[in-house]
Amino acid sequence: DDQLALPVGTTLDRFIMRKQEEFPYATGELSQLLRDIALAAKIVNREINRAGLLGITGNYGQQNVQGEEQQKLDVIANIRFIRALRNGGEVCTIISEEDDHVIQTGNTEGKYIVAMDPLDGSSNIDVNVAIGTIFSVYRRTSDASGDGTLEDCLQSGARQVAAGYIIYGSSTMLVYTTGCGVNGFTYEPSLGEFFLSHPMIMTPSEGKIYSCNEGNLNSFPEGIKAYLDYCKEQNYTSRYIGSLVGDFHRNLLKGGVYIYPATAKAPNGKLRLVYECNALAMIIEQAGGMATDGTERILTKTPTELHQRSPLVIGSPEMVEKVHTFLAEKV
Numbered sequence: 001d002d003q004l005a006l007p008v009g010t011t012l013d014r015f016i017m018r019k020q021e022e023f024p025y026a027t028g029e030l031s032q033l034l035r036d037i038a039l040a041a042k043i044v045n046r047e048i049n050r051a052g053l054l055g056i057t058g059n060y061g062q063q064n065v066q067g068e069e070q071q072k073l074d075v076i077a078n079i080r081f082i083r084a085l086r087n088g089g090e091v092c093t094i095i096s097e098e099d100d101h102v103i104q105t106g107n108t109e110g111k112y113i114v115a116m117d118p119l120d121g122s123s124n125i126d127v128n129v130a131i132g133t134i135f136s137v138y139r140r141t142s143d144a145s146g147d148g149t150l151e152d153c154l155q156s157g158a159r160q161v162a163a164g165y166i167i168y169g170s171s172t173m174l175v176y177t178t179g180c181g182v183n184g185f186t187y188e189p190s191l192g193e194f195f196l197s198h199p200m201i202m203t204p205s206e207g208k209i210y211s212c213n214e215g216n217l218n219s220f221p222e223g224i225k226a227y228l229d230y231c232k233e234q235n236y237t238s239r240y241i242g243s244l245v246g247d248f249h250r251n252l253l254k255g256g257v258y259i260y261p262a263t264a265k266a267p268n269g270k271l272r273l274v275y276e277c278n279a280l281a282m283i284i285e286q287a288g289g290m291a292t293d294g295t296e297r298i299l300t301k302t303p304t305e306l307h308q309r310s311p312l313v314i315g316s317p318e319m320v321e322k323v324h325t326f327l328a329e330k331v
């Protein structure tokens with residue numbers, strides 16, 4: 001009926017505006033930046049939805065700095081987000097999983113740095129499984145004008161002023177935090193708007209879902225192996241799709257733990273501290289959860305390289321703590 005047809009929440013634009021009014025000295029630049037990201041998300045969402053028809057699935061034919069085969073949509077999403085942030089004017093420097101070096105936007109007055117994984121879950125593009133975009137926003141620490149510096153880009157995750165992700169799933173959602181809780185917005189494609197659908201998300205303190213690539217089990221640390229045995233004794237549910245955003249989003253809402261430990265193939269883990277771990281760590285902490293590398297809190301790690309990797313244990317606080325006890329027992 002009519003009631004079901006009407007979007008229930010406020011629009012993202014209105015929400016951002018209202019938030020800005022709560023901070024009398026805010027200049028509106030971060031608000032504008034978030035709107036730029038939402039615009040790029042809509043464009044990328046459209047390309048993803050039609051990818052099979054436009055012939056933009058599959059390999060691009062080049063490797064990125066991570067040593068991965070780039071997919072066409074990795075490249076397209078990267079271009080779209082860079083363009084939106086450059087046109088928006090608030091960002092002086094962008095760093096991306098898909099680019100070896102920092103990208104100077106030419107907006108030398110821009111106050112912000114953005115780190116992003118433009119397309120997360122590349123291996124799922126061609127098979128119609130949820131994929132995502134992850135972003136972190138930092139305030140520049142260098143002089144107020146000119147290009148951003150490498151130091152600006154290598155700030156610890158604790159210094160993020162905003163972080164979020166877009167999930168292109170059975171519906172498209174944008175979930176973000178500016179440090180005052182986590183809010184989720186669902187995209188209404190016929191109206192072209194994101195609507196608040198998940199206000200003030202809190203993750204359950206305990207959960208029953210564990211997510212990891214158990215194909216790598218033989219080279220997992222002993223403590224992780226022991227924890228996985230424990231999960232089975234407890235009859236927990238195993239869920240892993242191989243899109244970090246998708247696996248994270250499910251566990252955030254339902255309660256669970258996601259683990260990407262060090263493996264033989266990836267001795268520091270596979271996930272990128274700056275483009276993947278930091279943003280999700282800020283979100284999960286804002287939602288009452290935890291994110292560590294097995295010992296240290298993700299947000300207090302200071303990156304020394306743009307493309308640095310880190311093991312990741314993230315999710316419901318009691319589950320992350322449990323992983324820690326197993327890791328401490330078996331070294």
Ligand code: AHG
Pocket residue numbers: 068097117119120121122123213242243244245270
């Ligand atoms: P990306 O597609 O941005 O390169 O990220 C891939 C990441 C992440 O999304 C996912 O959780 C993980 O790689 C999957 O790795 P495995 O295939 O080794 O499980």
Ligand code: MN
Pocket residue numbers: 066068097122
């Ligand atoms: Mn990749």
Ligand code: MN
Pocket residue numbers: 117119120121244276
């Ligand atoms: Mn990724």
Ligand code: MN
Pocket residue numbers: 074097117118119120121122
């Ligand atoms: Mn990616």
